[in-house]
Each structure stands twice: as C-alpha cells, then as structure tokens.
Amino acid sequence: MTSHSVAPSSADVPQPWTPPAPPADRSQLDSEELYSRDEIEALQYERLRWTLHHAYNNVPAYKELYDSHGVHPRDFKQLSDLELFPTIDKEFLRAAYPFKALAVPMDQIRRIHASSGTTGQPTTVAYTENDIEMWASLVARCMRAAGVKPGYKVHNAYGYGLFTGGLGAHYGAERLGCAVIPMSGGQTEKQVQMITDFEPEVIMCTPTYLLALADGFANAGIDPKDTSLKVAVLGAEPWTDGMRQEIEKLFDLKACDIYGLSELMGPGVAGESVETQDGCHIWEDHFRPEIIDPINENALGDGEHGELVFTTLTREALPIIRFRTHDLTSLEPGTARPGHRRMKRVTGRSDDMIILRGVNIFPTQIEEIALEIDTLSPHFTLEIARPNRMDELTIKIERRETATLQDAEAGGKELQARIKTRVGCSCKLEIVEPHTLARSSGKLRRIYDLRELND
Numbered sequence: 001m002t003s004h005s006v007a008p009s010s011a012d013v014p015q016p017w018t019p020p021a022p023p024a025d026r027s028q029l030d031s032e033e034l035y036s037r038d039e040i041e042a043l044q045y046e047r048l049r050w051t052l053h054h055a056y057n058n059v060p061a062y063k064e065l066y067d068s069h070g071v072h073p074r075d076f077k078q079l080s081d082l083e084l085f086p087t088i089d090k091e092f093l094r095a096a097y098p099f100k101a102l103a104v105p106m107d108q109i110r111r112i113h114a115s116s117g118t119t120g121q122p123t124t125v126a127y128t129e130n131d132i133e134m135w136a137s138l139v140a141r142c143m144r145a146a147g148v149k150p151g152y153k154v155h156n157a158y159g160y161g162l163f164t165g166g167l168g169a170h171y172g173a174e175r176l177g178c179a180v181i182p183m184s185g186g187q188t189e190k191q192v193q194m195i196t197d198f199e200p201e202v203i204m205c206t207p208t209y210l211l212a213l214a215d216g217f218a219n220a221g222i223d224p225k226d227t228s229l230k231v232a233v234l235g236a237e238p239w240t241d242g243m244r245q246e247i248e249k250l251f252d253l254k255a256c257d258i259y260g261l262s263e264l265m266g267p268g269v270a271g272e273s274v275e276t277q278d279g280c281h282i283w284e285d286h287f288r289p290e291i292i293d294p295i296n297e298n299a300l301g302d303g304e305h306g307e308l309v310f311t312t313l314t315r316e317a318l319p320i321i322r323f324r325t326h327d328l329t330s331l332e333p334g335t336a337r338p339g340h341r342r343m344k345r346v347t348g349r350s351d352d353m354i355i356l357r358g359v360n361i362f363p364t365q366i367e368e369i370a371l372e373i374d375t376l377s378p379h380f381t382l383e384i385a386r387p388n389r390m391d392e393l394t395i396k397i398e399r400r401e402t403a404t405l406q407d408a409e410a411g412g413k414e415l416q417a418r419i420k421t422r423v424g425c426s427c428k429l430e431i432v433e434p435h436t437l438a439r440s441s442g443k444l445r446r447i448y449d450l451r452e453l454n455d
Contacts (some may be wrong), residue, residue: 141271302341311323374409376398
C-alpha cells in the first residue's frame with residue numbers, strides 16, 4: 001500500500017471538501033469513483049490532515065483524548081500514522097450527548113438525527129449543508145451501482161424520523177433523479193397495495209422486511225414475481241448470500257447491499273455493484289477504513305478478518321476518527337470500482353457474538369445453514385438460557401408453508417447436525433408455525449439472552 005510521506009507545516013492544512021453540483025447526466029459516474037488506488041490514497045492523506053486538525057481544534061473531547069495519549073495532528077505524516085491515534089466507540093459519543101461532539105456552531109447545522117438508544121444513552125449525529133449534500137451524493141452512487149436508473153420510482157420502506165435510513169435513502173434517490181414513494185416502515189398490507197398500484201421499479205428496506213413483504217404479497221394472492229420491482233437495495237442488518245438468492249428467486253429481481261452507520265453518516269458509506277455482487281465498495285474519497293483485531297486492536301492487513309474501523313474524511317459537523325463499528329469483515333481489492341476497496345459481507349458483530357461453552361456463534365452462520373434446508377424458513381430467533389448452570393442455545397425457526405410439520409422436523413434435525421459439524425456446538429430446536437415469530441421493518445432482533453432470568 002502506498003504511503004504519502006510529505007509532512008505538512010502546521011499552517012498548511014487543507015480546506016474542507018466542497019460538494020460539486022449534481023451532474024447534468026445523473027446516470028454518469030462521479031469522477032472520484034474512477035480514481036486509481038494511488039489517487040485515492042493521495043486524496044485520503046490530504047483530507048485526513050484536515051479532519052484531524054478540524055476535530056482537535058473544534059471538539060474538546062478529541063483534544064482531551066489526544067492530549068492524554070500524547071498525540072497531535074502534526075504527528076500525522078503518512079497514512080499509516082493514523083494508527084497513532086486512539087480508537088473511539090459509541091461511549092465516546094454518548095459522553096458528548098447531545099451536542100458536545102459537534103465541530104461547528106449550531107447555526108451551521110441543518111439536520112439532527114439520533115440513534116434509538118436501545119442499549120444505552122442515544123447518540124446524536126448532525127449535518128451541515130455540505131454534509132447533507134455529500135450524503136445524498138453517496139447514496140445516489142450506491143443506488144446507481146446497484147442498477148437503479150434516473151427516472152425509476154423508488155419505494156422507500158426504511159423508517160423515517162430520527163433513524164437515518166429513511167431520509168438518507170430519500171435524498172439519495174432524489175439526487176439520482178428518481179421519484180420517491182416515502183412509505184416508511186410497517187403497514188405491510190398498505191405496502192403491498194402501494195407497490196401494486198404505483199408500480200415502482202426499486203425497493204429500499206431491510207432484507208428481512210422484504211421477506212416479510214413476500215409473505216404479504218402471498219397473503220394477498222399475488223406472486224411477488226409479478227410485481228414491477230426490478231432492483232432491491234437492502235441494508236441496515238447483516239444478511240447472507242443465501243438470503244440474497246432467496247429474495248432474488250422470490251421477486252425475480254437483483255438485490256444489492258448498501259452499508260452505513262448513523263455515526264458515520266447513515267446509509268451510503270459503501271455500496272454493492274449489480275455487475276459483480278461481490279461485496280460493498282467503500283467510497284474511500286470520503287471514508288478511510290481499517291481492520292483491527294477486536295481483542296487487542298492491532299491493525300490487520302487487507303484480506304484478514306477482523307473489526308471494521310472508520311474515519312470520516314469530509315464531514316464538517318461531526319468528524320469521526322477511528323470509530324469502532326463492531327462489524328466483522330475483511331477488506332479486499334476493488335473490482336467494479338478498482339480504486340475503492342471492498343468490504344466482504346459482514347459476518348456478525350463483535351458485540352452480537354454468542355459465546356456458547358467456548359464456541360463463537362453469529363446469527364448469520366445459522367441463517368446461512370437454515371437457508372440450505374428447503375423445509376425451513378429464514379425466520380428464526382436464538383434464545384440463550386442457563387437452566388442448570390450450563391448455557392443452552394435454542395433455535396426457534398418457522399417451517400415453510402409448503403412443508404408439513406413432519407418434513408420441517410426432519411429438516412430441523414438436519415439443521416442441528418450441520419450446526420454441530422460446521423459451527424461446533426449443539427443446540428435445541430423448536431419448529432414453529434409460519435408467521436409466528438415477530439417481523440420488523442427496522443433492524444431485526446435475533447438474539448434473546450435469558451440467562452439472567454435463570455440465575
């Protein structure tokens with residue numbers, strides 16, 4: 001990997017990114033999408049210099065953190081020097097709640113979002129006009145890469161409100177030149193009606209909610225293949241290639257991943273190309289990714305599996321430097337966009353990992369195996385209990401409507417055997433009736449830890 005070692009003087013700090021005007025032909029790629037790897041890294045070096053100074057000079061929490069670690073933005077002289085700076089996580093942002101992490105005055109802020117705060121204090125994210133413009137342009141990039149064309153109608157079933165998904169997708173679709181149907185989440189019967197009546201070519205939602213919509217069409221007596229949908233841009237939760245195949249078969253469309261985090265921007269940090277469908281290309285003109293060992297935080301190289309860490313390069317309101325996402329993946333060379341590295345599919349989260357009697361288990365592993373068995377559906381939950389001072393995992397999974405209970409039970413035994421062989425743990429299994437388990441239009445909850453109830 002190329003390193004750029006020209007040291008800046010303290011006065012020679014680059015200016016922040018200025019968004020270009022939308023192109024006249026919105027189907028054309030942005031010029032930065034075509035940059036070579038060397039051009040990307042040269043741009044990252046310049047923008048990282050600005051970001052580090054911007055955060056240090058304007059956010060007291062960053063100054064305090066860096067001073068306590070004996071590091072200063074002047075120490076950044078080549079790309080590898082980013083590792084000198086400590087990582088941050090959600091606790092860093094929660095401690096600054098609500099607005100202490102902002103690097104610009106409130107009169108420059110144009111939008112404020114927040115996380116749900118289901119696991120603790122919410123985190124707030126804010127945007128200047130330039131930040132919103134950058135966000136829209138990158139979501140548009142992802143959609144264009146996924147096969148969305150200007151003039152298409154986009155059925156947006158991501159949640160609107162404080163969650164970044166709905167408005168992020170909305171602005172990106174408009175930036176691309178699409179007509180947006182701002183449906184938001186929930187109301188599955190209404191969603192089915194709107195898709196049937198308005199005939200959109202594109203749907204944006206979570207992958208598990210698109211499966212729930214397939215059930216909704218079936219309940220309405222409509223084959224999902226008969227809808228107008230051609231492209232699905234799916235994100236907000238990890239999903240497997242097996243689920244992609246399931247969705248594409250059900251709807252007769254092409255399904256591509258979109259990746260993002262509210263703390264970084266929202267959806268649009270990375271997107272998958274419909275031509276290759278081989279992982280999301282990270283838009284490295286705006287984000288610098290790293291992979292670290294989730295235990296000791298040591299840097300890992302391209303191709304090595306670990307925790308994804310991100311630094312924003314152009315955000316004005318909320319610069320984010322070395323943020324631990326807890327998403328587990330690896331970085332690979334670019335394909336459809338050769339200058340931008342790809343992130344392989346997220347296999348799970350370091351904070352979503354089940355450790356069962358010394359074996360590490362992720363929900364995506366169970367999903368991948370379940371989708372191989374045609375009598376079992378992709379709808380399942382994982383319950384961990386400790387009934388006799390020993391952890392036990394119970395998988396509750398719906399049978400497919402086309403399968404008898406007897407056939408599903410046989411499939412369940414096969415699922416248990418494959419989990420034992422490939423994951424290395426034993427589990428209990430409970431076959432439940434179709435539509436028994438909860439559906440979600442947002443991020444789906446898979447894991448229910450009941451151990452405290454047994455202690």
